[in-house]
Amino acid sequence: MSSHASNDSANIAENYSDNLIDARIAPSSHLNLLSQLEVTKLLDSSNNGLHKLFRECSLAVLSHGNYTDDAKLLLERNKAFDIRIIQQDRGIKLEVKGAPAEAFVDGKMITGINEHLFSVLRDIIYSHDEIINNPRFDLDDSEGITNAVFHIMRNSGNLRSRKRPQLVVCWGGHSISREEYLYTKEVGYQLGLRGMDICTGCGPGAMKGPMKGATFGHAKQRITDGQYLGVTEPGIIAAESPNPIVNDLVILPDIEKRLEAFVRTGHAIIVFPGGAGTTEEILYILGILLHPDNAYLPYPLIFTAPETSRDYFAQIDDFIGATLGDEAQKRYEIIIDDPELVAQKIKRGTKKVRDFRKDNSDAYYFNWLLKIDQQFQEPFIPTHENMANMKLSKDLETHTLASNLRKVFSGIVAGNVKDEGIRAIEKHGLFKISGDKDIMEKMDTLLSSFVANQRMKLPSDVPYKPCYEIVR
Numbered sequence: 090m091s092s093h094a095s096n097d098s099a100n101i102a103e104n105y106s107d108n109l110i111d112a113r114i115a116p117s118s119h120l121n122l123l124s125q126l127e128v129t130k131l132l133d134s135s136n137n138g139l140h141k142l143f144r145e146c147s148l149a150v151l152s153h154g155n156y157t158d159d160a161k162l163l164l165e166r167n168k169a170f171d172i173r174i175i176q177q178d179r180g181i182k183l184e185v186k187g188a189p190a191e192a193f194v195d196g197k198m199i200t201g202i203n204e205h206l207f208s209v210l211r212d213i214i215y216s217h218d219e220i221i222n223n224p225r226f227d228l229d230d231s232e233g234i235t236n237a238v239f240h241i242m243r244n245s246g247n248l249r250s251r252k253r254p255q256l257v258v259c260w261g262g263h264s265i266s267r268e269e270y271l272y273t274k275e276v277g278y279q280l281g282l283r284g285m286d287i288c289t290g291c292g293p294g295a296m297k298g299p300m301k302g303a304t305f306g307h308a309k310q311r312i313t314d315g316q317y318l319g320v321t322e323p324g325i326i327a328a329e330s331p332n333p334i335v336n337d338l339v340i341l342p343d344i345e346k347r348l349e350a351f352v353r354t355g356h357a358i359i360v361f362p363g364g365a366g367t368t369e370e371i372l373y374i375l376g377i378l379l380h381p382d383n384a385y386l387p388y389p390l391i392f393t394a395p396e397t398s399r400d401y402f403a404q405i406d407d408f409i410g411a412t413l414g415d416e417a418q419k420r421y422e423i424i425i426d427d428p429e430l431v432a433q434k435i436k437r438g439t440k441k442v443r444d445f446r447k448d449n450s451d452a453y454y455f456n457w458l459l460k461i462d463q464q465f466q467e468p469f470i471p472t473h474e475n476m477a478n479m480k481l482s483k484d485l486e487t488h489t490l491a492s493n494l495r496k497v498f499s500g501i502v503a504g505n506v507k508d509e510g511i512r513a514i515e516k517h518g519l520f521k522i523s524g525d526k527d528i529m530e531k532m533d534t535l536l537s538s539f540v541a542n543q544r545m546k547l548p549s550d551v552p553y554k555p556c557y558e559i560v561r
Contacts, residue, residue: 112188148172149327150209152167153191153202164508170187183206183210205335215241234345238350242350247339254453255285259289261360265295268398272428288354290321291330291331291335297334299359318339322346324509354455357438358388359393365544372492375417376465377461386445386458387445388459404538413487479524481497481525
């Protein structure tokens with residue numbers, strides 16, 4: 090059974106039996122003109138084409154209501170889904186086949202999802218043509234990588250140059266308890282009351298809560314232009330589809346450029362409880378802040394949780410102390426069960442950031458002075474060989490050990506939720522991780538606690554099976 094509806098932006102045939110929709114979608118705000126060459130690349134399903142990447146990212150955006158963090162499962166459930174470019178004299182439309190019905194209301198695509206869909210198109214085209222295949226950007230050079238991140242962010246329109254430093258990056262897990270989620274919301278509310286904007290990985294859990302809380306704080310203060318920025322990358326977007334609060338979305342080419350975008354565009358970082366991905370983010374920022382060139386650069390970093398999760402950060406703190414030492418522990422503050430204090434300290438911290446950047450003639454909207462060593466910028470491919478050969482030893486410089494630890498946790502994230510990572514585990518078995526005995530013991534204890542508290546993946550009927558093995 091099918092019915093037809095038409096309006097200015099779509100001609101739709103709904104298939105109620107499968108709860109799927111076919112539609113033609115016009116852009117509501119973002120990119121609406123493409124060259125013939127760009128269209129050809131987006132329709133090309135070969136290894137050199139962009140259709141596979143565009144299809145997978147688009148499906149993730151359209152599947153915002155699906156309660157899953159398994160990219161492989163999402164793709165297998167939606168094998169019939171497809172998306173194509175229709176080039177017209179008046180611009181472009183997207184033709185979607187077998188799109189999830191929750192992306193539509195009364196036969197019309199939800200405006201926010203429409204915007205995110207064309208953000209995907211915008212960022213994939215720009216990154217591929219203007220960055221990756223552009224000889225002007227030397228992606229084997231640290232400065233070249235930073236310039237690439239800046240150009241992607243600028244092209245997305247998400248750098249607000251006329252605002253004072255007020256963008257707070259919030260990191261934390263997608264699989265968290267109800268108490269932890271409500272706590273992230275309260276922290277977001279306190280930040281919103283103080284005029285702070287929010288940037289997260291754009292998914293559910295600790296990525297959604299601060300944004301939702303901030304909307305209430307902004308509403309009470311009659312702030313109508315609050316920014317809720319979601320920053321993601323193709324490998325993770327299916328596991329962390331944009332939540333409904335995100336009003337600005339940008340997709341970076343890989344996890345390393347995504348992390349650099351976070352720390353260069355944000356003015357402060359708050360970390361909530363999470364799993365392997367959150368630990369990866371913690372190790373990334375600490376590794377950067379431990380670089381001697383960043384010793385005096387102000388960067389507010391607060392770890393916070395409700396009282397019920399006090400032990401979580403006690404364990405994280407213990408792991409950091411045992412691996413990276415006292416200097417790393419001095420770069421953050423742990424605040425338990427006090428959202429108002431967190432917001433107050435972040436507000437004061439961003440004032441120091443503003444003063445520092447003003448005194449040093451650095452931009453408010455992009456932290457050019459932050460030194461990021463190239464080992465934190467080069468894309469890490471979590472193959473079984475790369476994971477097994479990762480050196481984890483206290484003989485390394487501290488920021489290098491932080492970089493290597495970050496890569497290991499990044500590989501675990503890939504094995505848990507990314508399509509290619511899950512398939513690699515199915516084909517070749519578990520990732521083997523080895524290193525100094527005391528580091529391995531601390532890592533095993535930390536990862537085991539993540540498994541026990543269901544922080545690795547969203548709870549399901551199928552018990553979590555680790556994608557890694559600690560080799561002693």
